Amino acid sequence: MRLALASVAGIALTAIASAQSTAYFPAAANNLEGQTSDGYSALSLGVCRVQRMFEKEELAHIPNNSALKKLGFRQDGQYRVASPGYSLQLELFMTSTPRTASTLSATFASNYPTGGTPTTVFSKKIFALPNLAIPTNTLPAPSANTVFIPLDAPYTLSTNDNFLVEYKIYANNNANQQFAYYLDVKTHHTTNTPYGAGCTTSTNKTPKLAGTDVPLGQYWTVNLTDGTPTAPSALLVGLSKTSWNGQPLPFDLGVFGATGCKLHTDIVITLPKITGGTGAASYSIPTPGSLAYNNVSLFVQSAIYDPFANNFGIVTSAALEGTFGFPARSHLVIAQNNVAATTGYVQNNYGLVQIFEY
Numbered sequence: 001m002r003l004a005l006a007s008v009a010g011i012a013l014t015a016i017a018s019a020q021s022t023a024y025f026p027a028a029a030n031n032l033e034g035q036t037s038d039g040y041s042a043l044s045l046g047v048c049r050v051q052r053m054f055e056k057e058e059l060a061h062i063p064n065n066s067a068l069k070k071l072g073f074r075q076d077g078q079y080r081v082a083s084p085g086y087s088l089q090l091e092l093f094m095t096s097t098p099r100t101a102s103t104l105s106a107t108f109a110s111n112y113p114t115g116g117t118p119t120t121v122f123s124k125k126i127f128a129l130p131n132l133a134i135p136t137n138t139l140p141a142p143s144a145n146t147v148f149i150p151l152d153a154p155y156t157l158s159t160n161d162n163f164l165v166e167y168k169i170y171a172n173n174n175a176n177q178q179f180a181y182y183l184d185v186k187t188h189h190t191t192n193t194p195y196g197a198g199c200t201t202s203t204n205k206t207p208k209l210a211g212t213d214v215p216l217g218q219y220w221t222v223n224l225t226d227g228t229p230t231a232p233s234a235l236l237v238g239l240s241k242t243s244w245n246g247q248p249l250p251f252d253l254g255v256f257g258a259t260g261c262k263l264h265t266d267i268v269i270t271l272p273k274i275t276g277g278t279g280a281a282s283y284s285i286p287t288p289g290s291l292a293y294n295n296v297s298l299f300v301q302s303a304i305y306d307p308f309a310n311n312f313g314i315v316t317s318a319a320l321e322g323t324f325g326f327p328a329r330s331h332l333v334i335a336q337n338n339v340a341a342t343t344g345y346v347q348n349n350y351g352l353v354q355i356f357e358y
Contacts, residue, residue, distance in 0.1 A: 024354070029074075033140050034184045037079050038352050040178050041181070041183050042334075043181060046172065049339050049340070051111055051164055051167075053332075053333075055101065056161055056162050057329065059157070064157075064158060069151055070148045070355075076135070080134055083181045084131050084181075086174045087129070091167075091168040092168075096163060098113060098161075104346055108342060112164075127149060147183075184352075187327060187351040188216075196241075197262070198316055202306050207316070214287070217290075218289075220284070220287050234273070234303050236303060237269045237270070237285065237299075237300050253316065257312040258315070258316070259311075261310070261312070287324055291326050295324070330351065331349065334347060
């Protein structure tokens with residue numbers, strides 16, 4: 001009996017030890033389709049040498065010193081085309097790197113640790129890219145079609161350091177030329193979440209807001225629809241949806257005669273605009289291109305003049321919470337048509353979805 005129990009325990013422990021975990025870059029790509037695609041990544045660029053550096057903060061969700069076993073990619077699920085695979089003569093390296101986004105060098109060897117060399121994790125041999133069928137996913141869910149490169153031996157990932165993956169493509173069976181192979185790219189992660197309720201205009205419509213999906217450093221455009229036609233309006237922009245000057249939110253504007261209308265945000269600034277003939281308006285808000293504002297939210301609501309809607313002469317829209325993300329913190333050094341190149345060019349903020357299996 002003891003032997004039988006020991007055997008069962010041994011099997012259970014083996015199963016636990018062999019269990020696989022996956023992590024995504026960017027982390028928000030785990031269950032969301034990206035904004036665009038890359039048809040010509042390192043895998044389909046033809047003969048090339050490419051380094052990809054990941055900033056450690058983007059890999060913090062992976063346990064430190066995890067043993068990476070596979071490097072994966074995901075088909076783009078938005079561009080509805082099939083991608084035929086070709087065979088590559090591939091070599092793959094991994095290493096930690098002292099380089100940052102601002103110091104990444106166009107000289108490949110300069111991105112290795114001082115006095116160090118990268119670890120060969122996939123020795124020079126043929127790797128066959130699978131044919132990717134037309135994706136059948138329902139957006140915003142991503143495509144289920146993936147590509148995994150199994151490493152020759154597990155690589156111990158230190159999430160205390162920035163991480164470098166280097167590809168050398170010596171040849172392919174497409175006459176060594178580049179080919180279209182569409183993989184998913186998530187450039188940033190910004191969300192627009194409606195909340196609260198608007199009140200009806202004199203034309204019996206309920207104004208609502210929608211925001212554009214932009215990374216930090218660009219203008220966030222908020223679009224009003226179903227407002228009062230050809231009327232003064234203002235976008236109320238705040239930093240809280242729970243209180244304003246000690247007053248809990250939402251605040252019922254019925255006390256002023258605006259029955260059914262509520263204030264859903266504090267007011268830090270206002271952006272005036274005259275609505276068009278359909279009651280629509282667009283407001284543009286600049287966002288700072290700084291990591292300090294990553295995952296910071298703004299709360300907005302539109303107030304529209306409508307003297308026939310209620311005794312206050314103002315109607316309000318539903319509110320919108322915009323939470324902004326920084327562009328993907330991964331960067332490339334690329335040399336095409338020469339696998340022995342010593343230098344390339346640097347490309348910052350590259351959001352190709354990467355899957356790490358460990």
